[in-house]
Amino acid sequence: MTDVTxxxxxxxxxxALAPPPAMDYLVSLNAEQREAVETxxxxxxxxxxxxxxxxRVLTTRFAHILLSGRAFPGQVLAVTxxxxxxxxxxxxxGHLLGRPAEGLWLGTFHALCARxxxxxxxxxxxxxSFSILDTDDQIRLLKQVMEARRIDAKRWPPxxxxxxxxxxKDRGLTPAAITAAxxxxxxxxxxxxxxxxxQARLVQxxxxxxxxxxxxxxxxxxxxxxxLAQYHRAFRYxxxxxxxxxxxxxxxxxxxxxxxxxGGANICCVGDDDQSIYSWRGAEVENxxxxxxxxPGARIVRxxxxxxxxxxxxxxASGLIAHNGGRLGKTLRPGRxxxxxxxVVVASVWDSDEEARMVGGRMxxxxxxxxPLSEMAVxxxxxxxxxxxxxxxxxxxxxxxxxxGLRFYERAEIRDAIAYMRVVSQPxxxxxxxxxINLPRRGVGDATLQALHHEARAAQVPLTVAVQRLxxxxxxxxxxxxxxxxxxxxxxxxxxxxxxxxxxxxxxxxLDETGYTGMWQSSKSPxxxxxxxxLKELVRALADFESLGGFLEHVSLVMENEESANADRVNLMxxxxxxxxxxxxxxxxxxxxxxxxxxxxxxxxxxxxxxxERRLAYVAITRARLRxxxxxxxxxxxxxxxxxxxxxxxxEELPDAHIEITGSASLAxxxxxxAPPVFGGQFPLTAKRPRVMEATVIAAWEQPPRPKRETxxxxxxxxFHQKFGPGTVRATDEDRLEIEFDHAGTKxxxxxxxxxxx
DNA sequence: GGATCGCTGATTTTT
DNA sequence: TCAGCGATCC
Numbered sequence: 001m002t003d004v005t006x007x008x009x010x011x012x013x014x015x016a017l018a019p020p021p022a023m024d025y026l027v028s029l030n031a032e033q034r035e036a037v038e039t040x041x042x043x044x045x046x047x048x049x050x051x052x053x054x055x056r057v058l059t060t061r062f063a064h065i066l067l068s069g070r071a072f073p074g075q076v077l078a079v080t081x082x083x084x085x086x087x088x089x090x091x092x093x094g095h096l097l098g099r100p101a102e103g104l105w106l107g108t109f110h111a112l113c114a115r116x117x118x119x120x121x122x123x124x125x126x127x128x129s130f131s132i133l134d135t136d137d138q139i140r141l142l143k144q145v146m147e148a149r150r151i152d153a154k155r156w157p158p159x160x161x162x163x164x165x166x167x168x169k170d171r172g173l174t175p176a177a178i179t180a181a182x183x184x185x186x187x188x189x190x191x192x193x194x195x196x197x198x199q200a201r202l203v204q205x206x207x208x209x210x211x212x213x214x215x216x217x218x219x220x221x222x223x224x225x226x227x228l229a230q231y232h233r234a235f236r237y238x239x240x241x242x243x244x245x246x247x248x249x250x251x252x253x254x255x256x257x258x259x260x261x262x263g264g265a266n267i268c269c270v271g272d273d274d275q276s277i278y279s280w281r282g283a284e285v286e287n288x289x290x291x292x293x294x295x296p297g298a299r300i301v302r303x304x305x306x307x308x309x310x311x312x313x314x315x316x317a318s319g320l321i322a323h324n325g326g327r328l329g330k331t332l333r334p335g336r337x338x339x340x341x342x343x344v345v346v347a348s349v350w351d352s353d354e355e356a357r358m359v360g361g362r363m364x365x366x367x368x369x370x371x372p373l374s375e376m377a378v379x380x381x382x383x384x385x386x387x388x389x390x391x392x393x394x395x396x397x398x399x400x401x402x403x404x405g406l407r408f409y410e411r412a413e414i415r416d417a418i419a420y421m422r423v424v425s426q427p428x429x430x431x432x433x434x435x436x437i438n439l440p441r442r443g444v445g446d447a448t449l450q451a452l453h454h455e456a457r458a459a460q461v462p463l464t465v466a467v468q469r470l471x472x473x474x475x476x477x478x479x480x481x482x483x484x485x486x487x488x489x490x491x492x493x494x495x496x497x498x499x500x501x502x503x504x505x506x507x508x509x510x511l512d513e514t515g516y517t518g519m520w521q522s523s524k525s526p527x528x529x530x531x532x533x534x535l536k537e538l539v540r541a542l543a544d545f546e547s548l549g550g551f552l553e554h555v556s557l558v559m560e561n562e563e564s565a566n567a568d569r570v571n572l573m574x575x576x577x578x579x580x581x582x583x584x585x586x587x588x589x590x591x592x593x594x595x596x597x598x599x600x601x602x603x604x605x606x607x608x609x610x611x612x613e614r615r616l617a618y619v620a621i622t623r624a625r626l627r628x629x630x631x632x633x634x635x636x637x638x639x640x641x642x643x644x645x646x647x648x649x650x651x652e653e654l655p656d657a658h659i660e661i662t663g664s665a666s667l668a669x670x671x672x673x674x675a676p677p678v679f680g681g682q683f684p685l686t687a688k689r690p691r692v693m694e695a696t697v698i699a700a701w702e703q704p705p706r707p708k709r710e711t712x713x714x715x716x717x718x719x720f721h722q723k724f725g726p727g728t729v730r731a732t733d734e735d736r737l738e739i740e741f742d743h744a745g746t747k748x749x750x751x752x753x754x755x756x757x758x
Numbered sequence: 759g760g761a762t763c764g765c766t767g768a769t770t771t772t773t
Numbered sequence: 774t775c776a777g778c779g780a781t782c783c
Contacts, residue, residue, distance in 0.1 A: 082772045110773045382769045576770050639774055
């Protein structure tokens with residue numbers, strides 16, 4: 001069990017007593033953590049502040065339940081929000097057990113629901129092989145529904161209606177449960193009907209969307225006492241991570257599973273109301289605030305000792321979050337030995353360019369002092385803000401990665417390939433079939449597609465069957481006939497091959513025979529080789545799964561980026577994306593009114609919105625172990641023109657004693673008070689005591705204006721760009737190049753983006 | 759089927 | 774400003 005001790009040693013206080021050997025894992029916990037682990041019976045809420053060892057408590061509790069013989073692995077239901085969290089929990093529980101953790105009901109809400117729903121699919125009109133649609137498919141399906149209902153897609157964007165439907169699903173509302181009063185918010189009363197149609201179409205397609213996984217399962221548990229009893233018998237203990245992020249339907253699902261006749265709900269929820277930042281996705285902080293009422297006799301354990309951050313960082317974060325009302329109330333206390341530390345820096349800069357230079361400069365200097373780049377992160381409010389930093393880092397030659405970009409499974413070629421597989425595994429999947437029916441080109445135009453739809457509707461059959469019927473009846477002619485005939489043959493052979501040769505070979509052959517791989521092989525696009533690599537990788541990944549069905553389940557539910565190794569790179573991401581992560585040094589740019597807090601949130605969400613933004617700020621600061629550098633620019637370019645910006649109110653809310661103000665911008669009091677907000681919003685700005693920022697400190701990172709540099713690349717030179725491929729330089733302007741790309745048109749780029757070739 | 763034009767809108771996105 | 778779309782034309 002030596003590796004267990006290693007595993008727990010990361011931030012544990014030294015044990016006071018020698019433990020009985022079997023209970024090693026308890027001794028490295030502090031008193032509150034231990035209480036949270038050992039309070040086994042009855043409902044328990046663990047309020048775990050940032051960096052207080054939440055995951056540790058959850059995994060140790062899980063292991064403790066098993067090791068103390070209270071339950072077998074299959075009798076514990078453990079729920080997380082992310083696949084990453086689920087994986088981490090599985091690994092750590094395995095370590096504590098000293099063997100791989102198998103047969104666990106451990107996973108994300110959606111993965112667990114999918115697993116259950118495959119067993120009971122018939123209760124909602126599906127078969128166990130139902131498809132799980134991605135966002136793309138959802139929108140396409142909804143567009144079809146709207147068209148049929150003659151809802152003007154221009155006036156009522158499908159995305160908007162999708163949002164309405166999803167919020168309904170988040171709240172556990174089936175179409176039948178939507179009242180007329182509830183309906184009026186979209187499309188003048190058309191939403192309810194569209195929702196009903198959309199659900200009906202999903203059943204026809206033998207498909208669900210993400211929301212359905214929760215909604216259907218909750219519906220089944222609510223209406224089928226026999227099914228519910230089955231799970232009551234199965235699960236003795238329920239563990240829930242990130243409880244503050246649960247939405248209503250997730251809450252209902254949990255409550256159904258946890259509450260049984262004779263009481264004794266062994267549910268343990270871990271969360272932090274101060275880190276609730278997903279209300280816009282349907283999360284209800286009220287769930288955690290209401291816990292004691294929902295589960296009478298519940299115990300509450302607070303974890304407040306923070307082992308992650310220095311004292312000034314904790315003080316700054318605590319001071320900020322104290323401005324929120326209606327909290328359950330926790331105070332982070334430093335648990336680290338090194339309780340002194342650098343104060344949180346608030347840097348005032350002139351404009352966004354200077355901000356990027358400041359951040360880049362500090363990164364370079366830290367890097368020179370042997371701080372790994374991977375321990376530095378820039379956390380922004382919105383995705384587009386990373387661009388300025390990317391450009392600066394490219395200029396400086398510092399490697400970086402943007403977390404949360406396009407994911408592997410979201411790439412077009414991967415989705416296409418998956419669509420082929422879906423048709424094989426589930427012939428009723430019209431959306432998948434429509435996606436690839438003319439990819440590569442098979443001469444299927446609008447007219448053919450219309451005819452197919454017509455036939456499908458008339459005969460009440462899926463599109464693939466409609467194709468076969470039109471082939472048989474001779475309604476399809478010429479090239480289209482030939483091509484579709486061949487395509488149907490490919491699908492049939494693939495289904496045969498599945499059992500005979502295995503899914504890896506079957507899919508490989510399918511992609512080749514249908515001409516999909518060939519389409520990219522003959523493509524002259526500079527992106528084609530990369531896409532072919534991705535396809536190869538996809539087929540290779542198939543081998544990790546026992547069946548095609550298992551693989552498809554994985555790609556639907558585990559949409560994530562396999563990050564390229566652990567190279568030493570600076571991290572750029574949104575604050576939302578940083579939740580649960582930590583770094584030595586954290587840069588927090590753009591703390592300006594209108595940007596952070598976001599004007600739109602204030603306009604739409606009022607004080608609740610503001611409080612959520614403040615929680616976001618709290619999450620941002622508490623990501624830092626050693627250093628946090630907050631910055632705001634006095635001038636920022638919004639779309640076309642420059643506008644002056646005033647510092648975020650969150651800066652004023654940081655406790656003076658723990659911050660250090662620095663920067664080149666002399667933000668006079670007058671300017672601060674009179675400057676208009678960046679975005680013209682209606683939410684009143686706070687008229688609090690402004691923090692005077694007349695710091696005259698010229699920091700070391702302030703540089704003279706960058707000398708204009710002439711590019712070394714001449715007009716006429718051949719160059720290569722990562723994304724645009726080969727091209728010829730047509731003109732130069734200092735370090736800018738105008739390049740005519742062979743396949744991507746003419747672009748203006750900085751010379752550092754391209755490589756000279758030939 | 760592909761190129762071109764013009765309009766629009768522009769946070770966050772665990773699954 | 775600029776990307777991403779839908780409509781329109783060849």
